[in-house]
Amino acid sequence: MREILSILQLYNADRWLLLFYAAALLFLLWKRKDTKSVVLLGIFPLVIFAFFLFPVSFTIYRKLDGPETYYRLAWMMPMTATIAYASVLLAQQAEKTAKEGRGKRFEGTETILVLLVCVILIASGGRYTYNNIHITPAENRLHLPQTVINLCDYIESQADGSRNIQAAFPSEHVHYVRQYTTHIRLSFGREMMVERWGFENPVYAEMEEKETIDAEKLAEALLADECRFVVLNAAKPIDGALEEYGYEKLVLLDGYYVYKNEDIPIA
Template sequence: MINLIISQLKMSMDWLLQFNDEGLHFIVMFFALIYILLRKEEACHRRLFIGYSLIFTVVYFCPLTSWLITRTIGELVYWRMLWMMPLPVIIAYAMVKLWHRIKKKWIRAAFIGTFTGVMIVLGQFIYVENSPYETRANWEKIPTSPIAICDIVNANRGSEEEWAMLAAPEDMVPYIRVHDASIRQVYGRKGNYWMANKGGKYIESALQSEVTDYQTLCKKCRAIRCNYIVLPDGAGRVEGMAAYHFDVIGRVGSYIVFKDMDWSP
């Protein structure tokens, strides 16, 4: 029991530290809460912000509640609990109250400029090296690889009306759907791979496998009229697919795009 309590407390603290990283906005929020606590007027707002913050802190760090929550949503996403702390609202409320207490306009302007500068300095720029975030490269805000795959498929279609069904690895599927809904894919409406009796499940697993039975993969794709396949690059991929008349029509990063050269409308 003691080990479980310590483990849950450590997990909660680790996620808090990772969520905050090098930013110091939680410290600003702490001082904002102290200011709200010391204010005499507007007791209802004081109770709201202080009370909510205390309840959230207890729930977040309590080993029992954190254990129940992680069993429900998973430990890897427990950090999303921190989204429930209204950090921007608390800081903004305290700063607005401070601003209202200043009478002279030039001091108000200086206060706003100083506060903005402090928030920038204490924050962290997310578009840094090795960051999971990247600047928007297109209006749809999706990775460039699925867009390139769609472009390759469309460039090899005889016309826009020509049938195109694509079997792609699961991490590509939603982005391809967003970018070009005219390219059909071998998955169902709810995301599950359909036509299971015709090899849908086999295709799903084969697209992720390093060792592939090319004959079976090509046969099952043809059974559902799938004429484009995206596979991770690997030794023997090109030769294995070419043996069954699936030729390379393009490469995108570590993926190869194949087309069934025997396919006809």
């Protein structure tokens, strides 16, 4: 039960939208506008919620798909529709109450005022999506870092038309390279970025797990991986020079060095 409640807590974070949902649901049950809304937006979601909290449901789900996605069961509750419907009913109630004293006031004043209050409450109790740190101005229509595109284009131009290029990129790029071109295969990819997946990779170990790269050990790992190209962050310290181990430095591009080993055959 503790695990289920912590999932709920993570879902809501420290905001109030679940509270608004609960308030909207209770308001609908109290208002009893019609059977359809009471049952389908009121009672039925409560049954879903009870099922969500039920430890046996969690145990079965965990065996089928793992606990990380259990929160998706909460998606069956129509939170958005319920809050919106309750807000409109509230506005209608305000209109009805104020009808007699309205005088020369614009007919929809109460609706607009109540909605404004609801919007302010939702804005205060929620979290503005576009303040999210993972949302940034797009540099191009692919919505990928332009640096990654430039590096990929450069490597492909040096690959003699091959569509099977083995390359090692720094970890900050591995999510993006193959979203641009799958002609470049990676020595390590996103699987190394998720610690709980438990993958190991010698190239990653040499490139990313040390503060200073050991050029000889990195070259050894790259050669074992038949890695023809490697991209290194120019700011990352390196002990030794990859050039001594067959990797020619081609260019400094957008703050990254691109190396190529001609001795590794093209696939």
